[in-house]
Amino acid sequence: MNPTRRRFLAGLSVLAVAPVLAACGSDSEGGTAGSGSSSPAASGGPEEGAFPVTIKHKYGETTIEKAPERVVCLGLTDQDTLMALGVVPVGITYWFGDEKLQGVYPWAQDYLGDAELPTVLKDTNGVELEKVASLAPDLIIGAYSGLTEQDYKKLSGLGVPVVAQNGDYADYGTPWEEAALMLGTAIGQPKAAQELIDGAKQLIADGAATHPEFKGQTAAVATPYEGLFLYGPEDPRSRLLTDLGFDLHSLITDADDSEFGVSVSAERASDLGDVGVAVWFDLASVKQVDTLFQGTTAGKEGRWMDISEADGSFYVAHSFVTPLSIPYTLERYLPMLAAAADGDPKTEVPSPAA
Incomplete structure (x- = not known):
């Protein structure tokens, strides 16, 4: 790349x-x-x-x-x-x-x-x-x-x-x-830096402990860009999900050279149908990807969220992943993930307070 x-x-x-x-x-x-x-x-x-x-x-x-x-x-x-x-x-x-x-x-x-x-x-x-x-x-x-x-x-x-x-x-x-x-x-x-790190890591660990339902479920951070781009295991956003207990979806882990991320065709959005939680960036911006994913099992069960510019500072915080942004992010992100991960389409994913 x-x-x-x-x-x-x-x-x-x-x-x-x-x-x-x-x-x-x-x-x-x-x-x-x-x-x-x-x-x-x-x-x-x-x-x-x-x-x-x-x-x-x-x-x-x-x-x-x-x-x-x-x-x-x-x-x-x-x-x-x-x-x-x-x-x-x-x-x-x-x-x-x-x-x-x-x-x-x-x-x-x-x-x-x-x-x-x-x-x-x-x-x-x-x-x-x-x-x-x-x-x-x-x-x-x-x-x-x-x-x-x-x-x-x-x-x-x-x-x-x-x-x-x-x-x-x-x-x-x-x-x-x-x-x-x-x-x-x-x-x-x-x-002093290590103390900051330890504090943020403890918050993540506490979040994982509070939500044992995350463990064993798959997750993916994705965006409709030149088809479909999925963030890989070395991306901080993906790492935050795995630190909270999720496993990355096989569409990511089975790809060659996927450290930073994986680019696939838009049609592969349907391959995320079995994902535990899909964290999208601007899903609605590309109709083809949106329609394909919404028609999958994961889409119908509400196992997803769409983070967009309308979410204000959370839009930025979710990508920053620093000792200062992590507390701000988790306060908003954990309820969103929990709502998406339960597989009940009646559970509405809350909007993050900007």
Whole structure:
């Protein structure tokens, strides 16, 4: 899968992000540079013995000598962990959702403190090198990203530490726990980051324990894009489902090279007829896929939900999967999954409160 297509599919469906792509062509700068100041929730700065630290990534190793103060995030969700640890980045990479929020969504807004909102970067045409340089960063990091080797080399030419995504996984496929730990380590707070991770993992475990009916049922996250695209086992959204007890549907697991996801023809929507729960992005946007799935057993039994832009911040939170977004997501997602998983068409899947 080419990097551009993978970057696109890390988001949602083509119809869902079309307005976003149009916005990316505008001349708006999206905000002013953040001050790099800490929020009131700051953990107290770098931990003893945290520096220097060397971090391995897809393109080698990067050594960070001291605690950074001006961090630029190239990862699509990296800002959440940094803000939870008291570091507001000076630049974030826009993904989707309300651009006016400048990457600080409802689940993270309490951590902004008195810092300025980050400058918004856009990577639809590659990394904005000059804009990154203008922010005078002392750390550039892309934990949840698909940074290319060419862009990595260009950024390294700025003379500051650059940390790319984990090379052990598909681009945009680094587990949220590992991305969070990488980010915490880069700013000298690995223990604090691990505490954040443990807290979010406990919430997921509690959710699974509260809903034992999830265990053994199959699930799939899918969107009508160029036929039908199903998110694979390395995608954070799929991982959240398996962490809650579900197994991924065989349409995903039986495919070759399905780590990031599987592309099949629209007609294969009928193959999801035996799924325990189908989590759709914008199902109604493509009539053929919608009609085929609705005619299946799973469709008739109400074993599905359709997450769309109308769901507001939940639309974004469900895809972020970070220590900050997970509590926000689970509060809304668990009742939806439970309603869909019971197989009773009379049980209405609740709408998430945006």
